[in-house]
Amino acid sequence: MTDTATAYVIENVSLYGDTRADLVLKDGVIASLSAADAPEGAVTLRGEGLIALPGLVDLHTHLREPGREDAETIETGSRTAARGGFTAVHAMANTTPTADTAGVVEQVWSRGREVGLVDVFPVGAVTVGLGGTQLSEMAAMANSRAQVRVFSDDGKCVHDPLLMRRALEYVKTFGGVVAQHAQDPRLTEGSQMNEGLVSSELGLAGWPSVAEESIIARDVLLAGHVGSRVHICHLSTAGSVEIIRWAKAKGIDVTAEVMPHHLLLTDESVRGYDARFKVNPPLRTQKDVDAVREGLADGTIDIVATDHAPHPDEDKDCEWGAAAMGMIGLETALAIVQKTMVDPGTLSWRDVARVMSEAPARIGRDGGHGRPLEAGEPANVTLVDPGAAWTVEPAATASRSNNSPFGGIELPGRAVATFLRGVPTHLDQALEGVRA
Numbered sequence: 001m002t003d004t005a006t007a008y009v010i011e012n013v014s015l016y017g018d019t020r021a022d023l024v025l026k027d028g029v030i031a032s033l034s035a036a037d038a039p040e041g042a043v044t045l046r047g048e049g050l051i052a053l054p055g056l057v058d059l060h061t062h063l064r065e066p067g068r069e070d071a072e073t074i075e076t077g078s079r080t081a082a083r084g085g086f087t088a089v090h091a092m093a094n095t096t097p098t099a100d101t102a103g104v105v106e107q108v109w110s111r112g113r114e115v116g117l118v119d120v121f122p123v124g125a126v127t128v129g130l131g132g133t134q135l136s137e138m139a140a141m142a143n144s145r146a147q148v149r150v151f152s153d154d155g156k157c158v159h160d161p162l163l164m165r166r167a168l169e170y171v172k173t174f175g176g177v178v179a180q181h182a183q184d185p186r187l188t189e190g191s192q193m194n195e196g197l198v199s200s201e202l203g204l205a206g207w208p209s210v211a212e213e214s215i216i217a218r219d220v221l222l223a224g225h226v227g228s229r230v231h232i233c234h235l236s237t238a239g240s241v242e243i244i245r246w247a248k249a250k251g252i253d254v255t256a257e258v259m260p261h262h263l264l265l266t267d268e269s270v271r272g273y274d275a276r277f278k279v280n281p282p283l284r285t286q287k288d289v290d291a292v293r294e295g296l297a298d299g300t301i302d303i304v305a306t307d308h309a310p311h312p313d314e315d316k317d318c319e320w321g322a323a324a325m326g327m328i329g330l331e332t333a334l335a336i337v338q339k340t341m342v343d344p345g346t347l348s349w350r351d352v353a354r355v356m357s358e359a360p361a362r363i364g365r366d367g368g369h370g371r372p373l374e375a376g377e378p379a380n381v382t383l384v385d386p387g388a389a390w391t392v393e394p395a396a397t398a399s400r401s402n403n404s405p406f407g408g409i410e411l412p413g414r415a416v417a418t419f420l421r422g423v424p425t426h427l428d429q430a431l432e433g434v435r436a
Contacts, residue, residue: 007031008422009038010383013047015373017349017386023052025379028421032375045417045431049387053353055087055380055418056334057360057369059150059179059257060233060305062326063089063120066107067096072310072400074108077330078117080308080398082425084330085382085415088361088369089118089308093125094155100125100136102144109146117425121364124148126167126178130156135166142174149365152179154233155280157215159185164219168228177229177255177363180219182240183281187211192321194267194282202270204320207282209237216240220247220254231363232256234307236281238291245300255363257305258292260329260336261405265289269405275316275323276405279309296355297346303360306333310401328404331397335411338386343412349384357382368421379422383431386413 007026015021022035024042031037038044058081064072074091081089091108093099099108105122112120124141128134130153141148151171158164158180167178188211193199195206216232220243223230232244235256247254261279266286269277277283295301309326316323337356341347347355361370371377391410394402416428 007039007042008419008424009035009042009044010047010052011035011044013050013052013383015052016353017051023373023381025381025419025422028379030373030375030377030379047383049385050416051349051384051386052373053085053349053382053384054357054370054373055382055420056085056356057364057366058086058089058306058308058330059303059360059364060154061089061091061308061330062094062310063091063108064095064310065111066104070312070400074111074120075115076398076400077308077310078112078115078120080328081330082117082418083398083415084332085334085384085418086118086330087380087382087418087420088121088366090121090123090150090364092154093123093152094130098125098129099123100128102137102140105141105146105148106144118420119366119369121150121366122146122148123154123179124151126151126153126158127163132156132159132163135163135170138167138170138176139174142176149176150179150231151176152181152233154179154181157181157183157185161218161222165222165226168223168226168230172226172228175365177231179231179233180215181233182212182215182219184211184214193270193278194284196267196285198267198270204270209239209284212237212281213239213243216243220244220252223254224250224252229253229255234259234262234281234305235292235301236262236284236288238288241291241295241300245295248300255302256300257303258296258301259307260304260333261327262292263289263296263340264336265405273320275318275320276327276403276407278320278323278325279327280325293340293346296341303355303363304333304337305360306330310399311403312401316403326403328397328399328401330399332392332404332406332411334384335414338413339411379419381419382415383417384413385416388414388416390414
């Protein structure tokens with residue numbers, strides 16, 4: 001990383017895609033919006049053609065450390081996040097050992113600080129060992145140095161309604177949120193892909209939409225009854241969008257996320273039995289894709305999160321039924337949002353800042369992130385080149401794994417620089433060449 005004492009000036013950049021300014025980054029903050037205020041010796045970058053956004057925040061990342069460093073580490077995951085424009089990620093709890101104690105979440109938090117490429121916020125498990133039978137020591141994690149505020153058994157559903165109610169009551173006492181993996185386990189036993197025409201033709205056991213929707217319906221009612229916050233992970237169906245829309249209309253404190261792959265891909269991708277397309281929840285139908293895009297556009301769905309799920313080659317280079325579920329996505333997320341939502345005119349770049357920075361930071365209680373691009377605010381900044389078309393090469397990722405479903409797909413733009421408190425954690429070679 002570059003010396004933290006170095007000041008940077010990004011001249012004539014477009015803030016949020018609609019306002020021209022100069023960003024002066026000094027001593028960890030946005031010192032000014034005028035290059036005239038730049039200190040002597042500052043490094044100048046030309047911002048023409050670039051869009052500045054608040055540093056992106058991912059509420060749903062799997063960093064695998066501790067326990068599965070063969071798939072990802074906090075260092076490699078942080079590096080791939082920085083390359084994707086992220087300044088903060090929330091690391092899910094399904095590690096080995098599980099992040100269900102203050103000791104484990106502090107280990108993850110401390111390692112993230114040592115690496116220093118993004119702020120790593122550990123997600124605490126809701127139940128001990130993700131076992132779904134006994135609540136974890138959530139208050140101890142909340143009061144630890146990691147100050148955990150998001151709790152999830154992601155990968156598994158908190159299926160017991162009484163346990164879910166108790167978890168919602170528990171996190172309410174310290175302003176936390178339960179992030180639910182909405183999947184009824186009985187309705188999805190042995191499931192391999194979305195239940196529908198394609199699964200029938202391929203002879204693969206189906207994962208029905210109602211398995212997601214029934215849990216969401218139950219949990220928004222529980223959250224409303226308790227008066228607590230609930231967040232729905234990786235929402236994927238048209239019916240789920242309608243339930244969240246109804247719950248918000250009732251004043252229930254629910255938020256929801258959609259993944260980039262659910263904005264772009266459908267279950268038709270599974271026809272080749274390529275395990276890179278195997279994910280939980282599964283790729284759905286075009287009707288579902290259209291519905292989640294609409295839900296994101298109208299604010300029913302609050303954020304885009306990646307569910308970055310790295311796996312070693314041997315867990316994907318096998319027959320479909322034996323393959324692990326999950327995809328990497330930190331480096332492609334922003335470009336897919338541009339392709340599916342911005343370029344068609346459905347979202348503006350200010351909207352992108354909302355759904356990929358401001359709202360996830362607010363949900364996760366991430367101080368210093370998702371802040372406005374204004375003088376005096378933390379210098380967590382992402383520079384986007386919306387015209388930098390590129391073809392995805394999974395092997396070229398900074399991740400330790402390459403299980404991307406987007407290999408060979410051309411995407412329209414990318415993050416070319418990421419600053420964490422004024423320090424560049426990712427700087428594209430093209431930008432290196434335009435320093436003054």
